[in-house]
Amino acid sequence: MTNETLAGYANVSLYSAMAVFTIAMLCHAVYLAGLLPARDRAADRATDRTSERELVSAGAAGTAVDVPSEVAPTPDEDHDVPSRARAAAGIASTTTWLGGMLLLLSVVLRGLSVDRWPLGNMFEFAVMGSMFTSLAYSIWSMKRDLRWLGLFITGPILLVLGMAVRVWYTEAAELLPSLQSYWLVIHVTVAVLATAVFTIGAAATAVYLVKDAFARSGRASVLDRFPDAPALERTAYGLYIVAFPLWTFTLIAGAIWARQAWASYWNWDPKEVWTFVIWVVYAAFLHSRATSGISRQTASYIALAGYACIIVNFAVVNVFFVGQHSYSGL
Known part of the structure; x- marks a missing residue:
């Protein structure tokens, strides 16, 4: 199988992943839409339970009231979600996994087509970053219920992949001399992984701030069915705790690589x-x-x-600033 054929299969896998992520994004949106009537039903039951407690309190004070002999237990919150929405969430989870695996296949085929680590330009960075983000989210979803976050992960992934295909695409080719080093595998891979974790953290932070704003205003929204605001904030903080040391390593490894490639640890390059x-x-x-x-x-x-x-560093500095890191291929 020729290198050109492998590169073609890598692109086919990428396009397939984009189609799958589109389905995942729509299914996540259907799930969130299904939380709206569930929220209303939950609010009605909360009102009913408040009324029952008031009746019981009145009875204890000596007022004759009719209290139901049996009060039904509070159902699990997920039971309030329409079956169609739960089915959509299941499809969304499966297709997010599938999209991540298709991106992994695309990355592997791209690397095989050029006989190198596939992180030599913006296009390859975007694809691998999307792969890490989707797989990290999917693996984390196995331990926690993150259906509420899915739309805010698959949406940005699809946007980045669209930009990668339409704006940043670069034909598979050999690396520039300055990039032909084992530090490419170490430095850039850790940078991509850190960016993926920062992305999930940013999504959780944005959801936290919006939910906190609604909570402070006293307005009801679909966010009422999300984890409470402090839990969202702690989740985002935990992700940053993981990502920050990775980015610190990226900075240090980049300086070491710069010393080998350009004879100086720091060159005030825009990147x-x-x-x-x-x-x-x-x-x-x-x-x-x-x-x-x-x-x-x-x-x-x-x-x-x-x-x-991070967005400025990737989408602006790489494109509009000329320096020793000008390897984007644009």
């Missing part, structure tokens, strides 16, 4: 500077999160600012 800026912003987030005088909401906004820096 180096923005990698450090991202590190500083997330360090500020972790510091603010541990500072008693700073609210969790403020710290969360700093975390989102860090993710905005």
